[in-house]
Amino acid sequence: MKVLACDGIHDDGLALFRDAGWEVVVSDPIKDPAALASALDGVDAVLVRSATPVTAEAIADATKLRVIGRAGAGVDTIDVDAATARGIAVMNAPDGNTLAAAEHAISLLFALARHIPKADAGMKAGQWPKAGLTGFELEGKRLGVIGLGRIGATVARKALGIGMEVAAYDPFLPPAAAAKGSVPLKTLDELLAWADIVTLHVPRTKETTNLLSEARMRAIKPGGYVVNAARGGLVDEAALLKLLDEGHLAGAALDTFVTEPLQADSPLRAHPKLILTPHLGASTSEAQQAVSTILARQILDFIDTGAVAGCVNLPPLTAEAAREVGPWMPLMSALGRLAARLVPAPTRLHITYAGRTDALDTRPLTRLLVASLLGTASGRITPVNALAEAAGRGLTVAETLGGDGDGFDRLLRIRVEGDGRSREIEATLHRGPRVVRLDGVEIEFDPLANVLLMRNEDRPGMIGTVGSKLGAAGVNIVNFALGAAGDGQARAAITIDRAVDDAHLAELRATPGVLSLQQI
Numbered sequence: 409m410k411v412l413a414c415d416g417i418h419d420d421g422l423a424l425f426r427d428a429g430w431e432v433v434v435s436d437p438i439k440d441p442a443a444l445a446s447a448l449d450g451v452d453a454v455l456v457r458s459a460t461p462v463t464a465e466a467i468a469d470a471t472k473l474r475v476i477g478r479a480g481a482g483v484d485t486i487d488v489d490a491a492t493a494r495g496i497a498v499m500n501a502p503d504g505n506t507l508a509a510a511e512h513a514i515s516l517l518f519a520l521a522r523h524i525p526k527a528d529a530g531m532k533a534g535q536w537p538k539a540g541l542t543g544f545e546l547e548g549k550r551l552g553v554i555g556l557g558r559i560g561a562t563v564a565r566k567a568l569g570i571g572m573e574v575a576a577y578d579p580f581l582p583p584a585a586a587a588k589g590s591v592p593l594k595t596l597d598e599l600l601a602w603a604d605i606v607t608l609h610v611p612r613t614k615e616t617t618n619l620l621s622e623a624r625m626r627a628i629k630p631g632g633y634v635v636n637a638a639r640g641g642l643v644d645e646a647a648l649l650k651l652l653d654e655g656h657l658a659g660a661a662l663d664t665f666v667t668e669p670l671q672a673d674s675p676l677r678a679h680p681k682l683i684l685t686p687h688l689g690a691s692t693s694e695a696q697q698a699v700s701t702i703l704a705r706q707i708l709d710f711i712d713t714g715a716v717a718g719c720v721n722l723p724p725l726t727a728e729a730a731r732e733v734g735p736w737m738p739l740m741s742a743l744g745r746l747a748a749r750l751v752p753a754p755t756r757l758h759i760t761y762a763g764r765t766d767a768l769d770t771r772p773l774t775r776l777l778v779a780s781l782l783g784t785a786s787g788r789i790t791p792v793n794a795l796a797e798a799a800g801r802g803l804t805v806a807e808t809l810g811g812d813g814d815g816f817d818r819l820l821r822i823r824v825e826g827d828g829r830s831r832e833i834e835a836t837l838h839r840g841p842r843v844v845r846l847d848g849v850e851i852e853f854d855p856l857a858n859v860l861l862m863r864n865e866d867r868p869g870m871i872g873t874v875g876s877k878l879g880a881a882g883v884n885i886v887n888f889a890l891g892a893a894g895d896g897q898a899r900a901a902i903t904i905d906r907a908v909d910d911a912h913l914a915e916l917r918a919t920p921g922v923l924s925l926q927q928i
């Protein structure tokens with residue numbers, strides 16, 4: 409297995425990959441999509457921070473790539489839709505740098521309040537720049553937090569600790585979190601009119617781009633301040649310069665920019681009322697160590713056990729739930745392949761998790777079954793894109809939880825329909841994966857083995873005839889399961905030690921009394 413680590417990922421996370429036997433390739437940021445595409449050749453996982461954009465073009469031919477990992481919070485530099493369409497999981501590690509980003513925002517508040525950068529620059533230039541650098545105290549001032557998530561809430565807590573009044577705007581906060589929080593919520597208009605300093609802590613999305621537009625910044629009180637240590641593009645940079653020049657805003661501090669790195673000739677660099685840092689929010693050794701190790705563990709667990717944490721395009725699956733569903737996964741893959749052979753153009757799939765299987769987390773099982781059912785047809789289908797692919801191809805997927813296991817403690821019943829066919833497979837785990845009934849007929853076989861499925865006339869001598877033909881073809885029978893279908897026909901599942909070649913298959917199909925024969 410191979411991981412490509414771009415953008416300066418902390419070595420502690422990379423060491424976990426090496427310990428697990430992975431090849432680790434370390435790279436500087438790769439800005440060019442074509443260059444990233446070629447670097448991704450043969451790569452199973454790629455790790456990025458904010459410098460390497462992972463675009464649709466870059467991953468279009470990344471046939472081995474299973475995970476894109478963001479060593480941090482924001483996934484706005486990753487084309488998540490394109491990754492999902494290609495069946496690639498996208499993971500992040502937002503908890504690892506919350507404190508670092510929040511402390512940076514607080515540092516920017518102090519830097520603005522006490523002119524720290526100007527004072528420092530003057531001192532370094534041989535001056536004693538005391539005059540003109542009178543600041544203000546943060547205690548008693550009003551901080552308006554936009555986005556009261558992990559970082560926003562941490563900033564709020566710290567600001568309360570230094571005696572600021574804090575209020576927030578976050579329309580998506582779960583009501584329970586809003587109710588128990590100590591920060592009053594306001595509408596955006598109310599917050600802008602109320603705050604002395606507005607600080608942003610939202611992700612960059614279509615909705616939040618230019619959230620602080622010229623009109624919104626004009627709604628901040630004259631003499632107010634803006635801090636953006638979240639994402640470039642949340643603040644309209646040209647409008648910010650205008651309002652600083654007009655004197656409507658007294659100052660601003662930016663850690664993130666529309667274009668990163670910021671252009672050398674950007675007018676932002678020259679503005680005396682602006683404090684700028686080069687996207688340093690997450691740049692503490694603790695945060696970098698945390699995000700790289702959290703991300704590495706998430707990726708290794710996902711690949712090794714199927715557990716899902718910190719994934720933006722798959723439902724979570726705890727380690728314990730992964731252990732419970734783990735043994736069922738090979739069965740689901742095999743049943744998907746079997747169903748695809750029985751009904752090559754499926755339009756409806758109904759899975760019943762009967763008996764005690766209803767206690768399992770069925771989401772990864774269903775996704776894997778669908779991926780396996782569709783994946784044999786064409787393209788790259790994984791549990792990440794299986795349900796979207798099914799919808800796109802007109803395959804309805806339904807699940808029933810619970811119900812009678814019909815003599816089995818745990819039973820999966822899979823009905824697949826399409827093209828005028830309707831087939832039913834019932835399976836369980838009993839000393840490994842077992843199909844126990846096919847179309848209601850009791851025949852037991854291991855769906856992971858080489859199997860011939862036969863429908864034949866229910867008359868004496870069939871087993872002998874077919875058995876000797878297989879013997880003549882050099883194929884050994886491991887198990888011959890036969891069940892009467894009740895209509896003068898029988899069904900057989902013949903487990904064999906190797907695949908039968910096409911010529912011998914044709915011969916078997918031509919045997920009198922054999923009505924159909926399929927090799928699985």
Ligand SMILES: NC(=O)c1ccc[n+]([C@@H]2O[C@H](COP(=O)([O-])OP(=O)(O)OC[C@H]3O[C@@H](n4cnc5c(N)ncnc54)[C@H](O)[C@@H]3O)[C@@H](O)[C@H]2O)c1
Nearest residue numbers: 481482509555556557558559578580610611637638689690
């Ligand atoms: N400067 C840095 O180095 C740095 C470091 C870490 C994170 N970040 C940025 O900070 C952002 C926030 O990180 P987090 O871990 O707190 O994320 P989070 O998901 O915990 O919190 C984001 C909050 O924003 C709210 N929100 C979303 N859209 C909103 C809108 N239109 N208006 C108001 N609120 C809205 C959400 O409800 C949520 O509560 C990240 O997305 C990332 O872009 C920057």
Ligand SMILES: O=C(O)CC[C@@H](O)C(=O)O
Nearest residue numbers: 457458480481482505690
């Ligand atoms: O990796 C970084 O330096 C920045 C990370 C930060 O922007 C994030 O979204 O987590």
